[in-house]
Amino acid sequence: MAVLTSQPSVAPADRLSLPRPFWMLWLGTVINRTGAVVQPFLSVYLVQVQNFTLSQAGAVMTVFGVGSLLSHVFAGWLADRFGRRLTLTGGMLAASAAMVVLGAASGFPAVTATAFLLGLTIESYRPTSQAIVADLVSPTLRPRAYGLLFWGVNLGYSVAMVAGGWFADHGAHAMFGVNAAVAVAFAAVVWRAVPESRPAGTSLTGARLGAVLRDRLMLGVCAVTAGYGALYAQAFTTLPLAVAEQGVNRTHFGLAMALNGVLIVAVQPLTGKWVARQDPNRVLAAGTAVVAAGFALTAFVHDARGLALTVAVWTSGEIVIAGTVPTIVAALAPQALQGTYAGVSGMSWSAGAILxxxxxxxxLPLGPDVLWTGIGLVGAASALGALLVGGPVRRRVAAANVA
Structure with a gap:
């Protein structure tokens, strides 16, 4: 299995630079995420505007989640079969149309069906963007490039959370139009400024999902990714419920969680060059262990300051991990399957988040000691898995480069 070694379109003397198409992709990503106001507040909209019951809202969100889970593999397959540029542009235009229809839909059946379509398209940019970076950026610079994309997503998301809250209170239907508009803007930036990057002649041999499923090493990486997803997603699922019982009120919880975004925006760009010089498998293992330790320490939290400290710990691990998984996946994937491998990787993270x-x-009912020790052990298992797959990944990459 060959490793993609296509070089970025920059002058040889400027090997530390990332190519212009990457920066245009980054810009489009920031624009898109800045206006991504629907997803964080969709459940609120369903209850407060559509007047759905909690069980109905939960069902719609589940269907949306299933669509999002499938979107990774579907978009990755399309990117390998029909090209990165067409897939990303088409996916964003389809997501925009789904946004508009969902904002106009009423009634449980129509909203549920449209939410599935939105889920199926809204995450299509992720595996496609990963494949574009793998095509354009040299292996040594990929951790930095993927880390910058991660930073751009969080930079935009911090704005979207504020804007989405305002729309949820003052104009819930308008937020669908705003989100649809930024998706169209993302599509326009990509179509205008990001050329097709898929290596010539790969479309006929690409898009074979079965090849990924037969790659045991890739499946091992996916298991590690799923474990990390199950660990990290506690921040948005169990954590707010648990710390409320441990004495932290909602206002203080929100302030502590805001620290996560502040640290990512302020610190993550400073780590890119250092992370790029390290082995991504070891960085993934170390970072996952730090995230696990941060959540395990939550057992001792009884006030906002303690919570802020644990958030700072697991955020530091999250920051160094940012570009590692896509870097590893890009190294394992053959040229013809960069999108499909990225899609399977994204689906594995989403599966972990669902768990x-x-x-x-x-x-949770067993108390904070058992809860956070158990969550910490999930993270420790994921970190150990990252170490175990690291050696085989390095050997495959070395063998492919020699060949």
């Missing part, structure tokens, strides 16, 4: 509330709520 997060199942694990967390099962442990």
């Amino acid at each position: 997060a509330p199942v694990i967390g709520t099962a442990l």
Whole structure:
């Protein structure tokens, strides 16, 4: 299995620079995420505007989640089969149309069906963007490039959370139009400024999902990713419920969680060059262990300051991990399957995130000691898995580069 070694379109003397198409992709991503106001507040909209019951809102969100889970693999397959540029542009235009229809829909059946379509398209940019970076950026610079994309997503998301809250209170239907508009803007930026990057002649041999499922090493990486997803997603599922019982009120919880975004925006760009010089498998293992330790320390939290400290710990691990998984996946994937590998990787993270509330709520009644020790062990297992797959990943990459 060959490793993609296509070089970025920059002058040889400027090897530390990222190519212009990457920066245009980054810009489009920031624009898109800045206006991504629907997803964080969709459940609120369903209850307060559509007047759905909690069970109906939960069902719609579940269907939306299933669509999002499938979107990773579907978009990755399309990117390998029909090209990155067409897939990303088409996916964003389809997401925009789904946004508009969902904002106009009423009634449980129509809203549910449209929410599935939105879920199926809204995450399509992720595996496609990963494949574009793998095509354009040299292997040594990929951790930095993927880390910058992660930073851009969080930069935009911090704005979207504020804007979405305002729309949820003052114009819930308008937020669908805003989100649809930024998706169209993202599509326009990509179509205008990001050329097709898929290596010539790969479309006929690409898009084979079965090849990924037969790659045991890739499946091992996916298991590690799923474990990390189950660990990290506790921040948005079990954590707010648990710390309320441990004495932290909602206002203080929100302030502590805001620290996560502040640290990512302020610190993550400073780590890119250092992370790029390290082995991504070891960085993934170390970072996951730090995230696990941060959540395990939550057992001792009884006030906002203690919570802020644990958030700072697991955020530091999250920051260094940012570009590692896509870097590893890009190294394992052959040229013809960069999108498909990225899609399977994204789906594995989403699967872990879906498991997060199942694990967390099962442990929650047993008390904070058992809960956070259990969550910490999930993270420790994921970190150990990252170490175990690291050696085989390095050997495959070395063999492919020699060949």
